[in-house]
Amino acid sequence: MPGRDPRGETLLRWMIAFTVIVGVILLLRLWAARLMRRSFYLDDLFVLIAFASTITFEGVAVWAIDNGAGKPQADLTPEELAIQAKILVLPSSIAWLVGTVAIKFSVLWLYTRIFSTRSFKNWSYSLMALVACYFVAFLAVFMTICKPIDQLWNPVPWGSCRDTSDQEFTSISFNLVVDLAIFVLPMPWLWGLKMPLRNKIAISVMFSIGLVTIGVMCWRLAATKDSIAHPDASYHTTDIALISLLELWLGMIVASIPTLAPLLQRYVKPVITKVTMHSSGSRYPQNQYKLSNYKESHSSRRYKNIDTTNSQYDVKIYANDLQGSTQGLAITTECTHDPVIEPPRDIPTPGQIHVRRDIESQNW
Structure with missing residues (x-):
């Protein structure tokens, strides 16, 4: 189109590419939720709100690109200047604000589902309250940049607009500090869990992807x-818009990565297992045995009275000891789709052993 600048065309290509990428990731997130047959949680809702806000931002950006965004201000017509002013004052600022706040809420609510420690949840709720206060405060700030609100594109003698540099630095700095706190928050609890070191490292790397958004915010500060x-608002519009959108795109990706684990377990892990088995020349993976080939070495020990009628898949096994008397030992196993997120349904009572593990089922 005649009004477009090459820098605006570049921004448009970025928007198309990342909208497709983020859209696919969100669809995978919903697919994983359906695969797990889990409820639709608030963190799912917040990330969808962020996506809707991002689409709104992108629509406003297209409007700006079609009206000369990226060109020097001196090359714009009065009509194009008015449109640029309308875009900068309200739509882009509010869409960005809603998107960033929704992403933070999504991550923090996901934390409260993953970690059941009361002190951790209290920290997460405190950060949510802080983010909510930031949203209310800066919504008021953005709405009152000019008095009257249309002073930039429809000026009146008694109207005025304030300098926005201070609020820009304050907003970016706040987001930088909060995102850093969100990244650091789960680390002490994560490394305090009793799990293999490789699992702790893998989860830490997954959460560390959030550092990318912090790097983007440092770029935006510069x-x-x-x-x-x-000062040439139109010339810098495309640069600021790209950085702001990158913050939203990457934030939604980071907020969705932990929820994709069921898809990896269902579709990616079996492929890796088969490739590993094929390369090692073994039919069965290391430390896995086919149950039909396993025989109890003590012939005097027998198992009976297996009750599988419990709706929670509890299995109670009464074992005869070597002298033939029946022990009252009860072993309860709970099969659940996500042992990390959901708490145990039953609290073990004295005399019982409560076992909670991921179980992988394969057809031989």
């Missing part, structure tokens, strides 16, 4: 400083 030093 870009904001540069735009203030060289």
